[in-house]
Amino acid sequence: xxxxxxxxxxxxxxxxxxxxxxxxxxxxxxxxxxxxxxxxxxxxxxxxxxxxxxxxxxxxxxxxxxxxxxxxxxxxxxxxxxxxxxxxxxxxxxxxxxxxxxxxxxxxxxxxxxxxxxxxxxxxxxxxxxxxxxxxxxxxxxxxxxxxxxxxxxxxxxxxxxxxxxxxxxxxxxxxxxxxxxxxxxxxxxxxxxxxxxxxxxxxxxxxxxxxxxxxxxxxxxxxxxxxxxxxxxxx
Amino acid sequence: xxxxxxxxxxxxxxxxxxxxxxxxxxxxxxxxxxxxxxxxxxxxxxxxxxxxxxxxxxxxxxxxxxxxxxxxxxxxxxxxxxxxxxxxxxxxxxxxxxxxxxxxxxxxxxxxxxxxxxxxxxxxxxxxxxxxxxxxxxxxxxxxxxxxxxxxxxxxxxxxxxxxxxxxxxxxxxxxxxxxxxxxxxxxxxxxxxxxxxxxxxxxxxxxxxxxxxxxxxxxxxxxxxxxxxxxxxxxxxxxxxxxxxxxxxxxxxxxxxxxxxxxxxxxxxxxxxxxxxxxxxxxxxxxxxxxxxxxxxxxxxxxx
Numbered sequence: 001x002x003x004x005x006x007x008x009x010x011x012x013x014x015x016x017x018x019x020x021x022x023x024x025x026x027x028x029x030x031x032x033x034x035x036x037x038x039x040x041x042x043x044x045x046x047x048x049x050x051x052x053x054x055x056x057x058x059x060x061x062x063x064x065x066x067x068x069x070x071x072x073x074x075x076x077x078x079x080x081x082x083x084x085x086x087x088x089x090x091x092x093x094x095x096x097x098x099x100x101x102x103x104x105x106x107x108x109x110x111x112x113x114x115x116x117x118x119x120x121x122x123x124x125x126x127x128x129x130x131x132x133x134x135x136x137x138x139x140x141x142x143x144x145x146x147x148x149x150x151x152x153x154x155x156x157x158x159x160x161x162x163x164x165x166x167x168x169x170x171x172x173x174x175x176x177x178x179x180x181x182x183x184x185x186x187x188x189x190x191x192x193x194x195x196x197x198x199x200x201x202x203x204x205x206x207x208x209x210x211x212x213x214x215x216x217x218x219x220x221x222x223x224x225x226x227x228x229x230x231x232x233x234x235x236x
Numbered sequence: 237x238x239x240x241x242x243x244x245x246x247x248x249x250x251x252x253x254x255x256x257x258x259x260x261x262x263x264x265x266x267x268x269x270x271x272x273x274x275x276x277x278x279x280x281x282x283x284x285x286x287x288x289x290x291x292x293x294x295x296x297x298x299x300x301x302x303x304x305x306x307x308x309x310x311x312x313x314x315x316x317x318x319x320x321x322x323x324x325x326x327x328x329x330x331x332x333x334x335x336x337x338x339x340x341x342x343x344x345x346x347x348x349x350x351x352x353x354x355x356x357x358x359x360x361x362x363x364x365x366x367x368x369x370x371x372x373x374x375x376x377x378x379x380x381x382x383x384x385x386x387x388x389x390x391x392x393x394x395x396x397x398x399x400x401x402x403x404x405x406x407x408x409x410x411x412x413x414x415x416x417x418x419x420x421x422x423x424x425x426x427x428x429x430x431x432x433x434x435x436x437x438x439x440x441x442x443x444x445x446x447x448x449x450x451x452x453x454x455x456x457x458x459x460x461x462x463x464x465x466x467x468x469x470x471x472x473x474x475x476x477x478x479x480x481x482x483x484x485x486x487x488x489x490x491x492x493x494x495x496x497x498x499x500x501x502x503x504x505x506x507x508x509x510x511x512x513x514x515x516x517x518x519x520x521x522x523x524x525x526x527x528x529x530x531x532x533x534x535x536x537x538x539x540x541x
Contacts, residue, residue: 002308003311003339006338006339009338010335010338013324013331014324014325014326014327016326017325076325080322080323080324080325083321084321084324087289087317087318087321088335088340089311089312089314089339089340090311091308094308234284234289235284235289235318
């Protein structure tokens with residue numbers, strides 16, 4: 001157990017990357033969102049109008065901006081940290097468990113940050129001027145009960161998927177991630193071939209919790225894959 | 237004496253390539269073992285297996301009486317920083333010094349501080365921008381400050397200047413005397429390091445060619461220098477590891493000991509006989525391609541020429 005905790009601390013050792021970079025990115029997205037809103041304002045759109053709210057809440061910028069960084073963070077949490085963890089004396093098992101634990105902590109941290117910002121945004125009537133950055137559809141449109149699981153599971157999925165791609169690279173070199181990507185494309189294509197005839201019915205019956213189940217499945221598969229790939233991996 | 241490291245018939249293959257071939261090595265607790273041999277001899281692979289970072293294809297390895305692979309209690313007692321060690325993105329020196337004690341129960345802040353100061357390791361430069369010598373310095377800090385009961389140092393001298401090498405030697409001996417441990421040190425700077433060694437293992441082509449107490453190494457081979465025809469005549473029935481010829485003169489490094497009669501004959505013929513130094517032995521073994529008969533002959537003595 002101690003090596004698991006030490007592995008969590010090893011990841012947390014990159015304090016700026018883990019705790020501050022998500023804040024920097026969130027701040028940048030906020031600035032860009034405000035700038036875009038100002039462009040719309042100057043072009044005649046009125047803050048507070050139904051059209052303004054509809055357009056602003058449809059902005060998924062926060063997700064795109066964080067997603068690429070979080071996948072990178074997931075990749076680097078294995079690609080460069082795993083060899084150093086072995087050097088320090090971590091077992092592959094404790095590294096895998098510790099990395100998953102760290103990913104869960106990071107996901108909770110990002111979810112908490114976005115939840116607080118969302119609450120502040122709504123409490124200030126959208127920063128006193130009607131700017132929407134966090135009260136957007138993709139984050140649950142101001143519903144904290146939706147935002148927390150959406151962000152937590154989304155961040156955890158990005159980190160663990162990044163981790164399994166990096167594990168494939170550690171295990172097999174450049175061919176590893178290519179094989180995983182090819183496998184994912186084949187599985188998705190096969191699933192589409194099966195479900196496309198019933199696409200309309202499925203869309204009508206769609207429930208948000210389906211995405212949560214899909215995220216949990218991706219997290220479970222990625223974490224298991226990371227363990228299976230790292231267990232026989234040799235660092236050279 | 238208890239062995240800290242015990243490798244029995246350890247073979248490691250990577251596809252078609254055999255990095256280690258039926259390696260038998262023991263390192264007693266509390267000794268400093270020099271692991272020597274050419275590039276590609278298998279030194280890092282051997283250390284990696286001892287450190288539990290790799291597993292043998294066949295054979296058995298025990299460190300402190302247990303298999304090291306995925307063994308948390310053994311790994312906590314081990315330190316191994318490979319010569320091409322990678323560090324997490326954005327890491328600086330303080331990241332290493334902050335996390336290492338969490339994994340090393342015997343970590344010494346004093347040793348780390350003295351080495352960091354002595355090596356003048358930059359604090360603000362990202363480690364990925366370090367020079368070769370600076371990377372070696374970080375590896376030495378990790379290796380020595382951990383005070384691990386089994387410490388594996390993989391080419392610790394790479395890129396180090398003469399002052400830094402002297403500091404390393406001084407700290408190694410000083411801290412080893414105060415806190416005895418088992419140390420395996422691989423290096424190409426044989427002459428500079430040989431005074432440290434209690435024990436010597438020479439690898440070549442993945443096989444153990446010598447595994448011996450350091451004090452016995454000088455009895456393993458001798459050099460014979462003189463006129464080419466004289467040297468060739470005297471070594472005709474011996475296992476010649478290497479020869480060098482210059483203007484009718486030959487120097488041969490020969491496996492085994494010279495008997496008194498041959499020694500007298502050599503002297504009478506104007507040839508000079510001297511024990512091979514460790515440096516000469518390592519260099520000669522690196523040049524030598526053993527015949528199967530040579531192997532059979534020397535396996536009986538526990539060493540292979």
